[in-house]
Amino acid sequence: MCIKKKGFNIAIDGLSGAGKSSIGYQVAKRLNFTFIDSGLFYRYIADRFYLDDTIQLNEIRLFKNEMIGSPSYYLQEIEFHLQEKTSQEKLQIGQKASEISKIPEIRNIINEIIQTIVKNDGYVVVGRDATTKILPNAKVKLVLEADFETRVYRRTKQLNIEEFGAIGKVFSDLLKHDVDAFDLILEAKKVATIINTSDLSIEQVVARILLRISWIEFGDNNMLHIIIFILFVFVYTLRVHFSEKIESN
Numbered sequence: 001m002c003i004k005k006k007g008f009n010i011a012i013d014g015l016s017g018a019g020k021s022s023i024g025y026q027v028a029k030r031l032n033f034t035f036i037d038s039g040l041f042y043r044y045i046a047d048r049f050y051l052d053d054t055i056q057l058n059e060i061r062l063f064k065n066e067m068i069g070s071p072s073y074y075l076q077e078i079e080f081h082l083q084e085k086t087s088q089e090k091l092q093i094g095q096k097a098s099e100i101s102k103i104p105e106i107r108n109i110i111n112e113i114i115q116t117i118v119k120n121d122g123y124v125v126v127g128r129d130a131t132t133k134i135l136p137n138a139k140v141k142l143v144l145e146a147d148f149e150t151r152v153y154r155r156t157k158q159l160n161i162e163e164f165g166a167i168g169k170v171f172s173d174l175l176k177h178d179v180d181a182f183d184l185i186l187e188a189k190k191v192a193t194i195i196n197t198s199d200l201s202i203e204q205v206v207a208r209i210l211l212r213i214s215w216i217e218f219g220d221n222n223m224l225h226i227i228i229f230i231l232f233v234f235v236y237t238l239r240v241h242f243s244e245k246i247e248s249n
Ligand SMILES: Nc1ncnc2c1ncn2[C@@H]1O[C@H](COP(=O)(O)OP(=O)(O)OP(=O)(O)O)[C@@H](O)[C@H]1O
Pocket: 014, 015, 016, 017, 018, 019, 020, 021, 022, 023, 039, 154, 155, 157, 158, 197, 198, 200, 201, 202, 205
């Protein structure tokens, strides 16, 4: 399926572990769209510019200009930089990312960078504010949901965590992220379609999203035909109704 057209972007929000990255990536791949995970920007900036308990805001401002200058280089750099990390490091970076995400200027910088990259159509952007702040004009807006226990299970599996203490850490981290993201997700739910993924596999969620997109596309391309068809049915029903009345009189 290839649905590239002007102004067609997809924004996906959801709490930690709801499946934004895995599902967003698959949807992008299936549609031949470019995938952008806004969480990676927070993680990268936190790991590079939040050192010794100090957030280097000036360096982050300079980084914004650098990244806007060569987006494709940095998109790759961000991915490689974070791929190298161990599970333990990923948890720590996640905590630092969560800290820096509370600073409005950093949120604005990251949103600005992503908006500069997403100038055209054909992007899937995931985050906790993708539908409201990063891509408020996205045509398809979704919020992925999943029960808390399901998300803890998914995250422990994802990080290959088995010891009880480490599972407890995942549990408390997730709870903290949920509290931090509460308002953002509440806003997102006002503008987006909610999909609960607790009892669905990744493939099932992807299929549901693709079906929804096909339906939106169908509506766009065929709206005139649909209106003409409804009018036709309406006029036909009226005719049948009145001819029956005339006959009975
Ligand atoms: N529907 C699903 N069924 C089973 N496993 C899933 C499903 N969705 C996601 N997962 C798995 O759950 C884990 C977390 O998913 P993912 O990283 O996509 O979540 P996320 O919403 O992007 O989280 P974060 O915001 O913390 O990055 C991954 O290992 C992924 O493979």
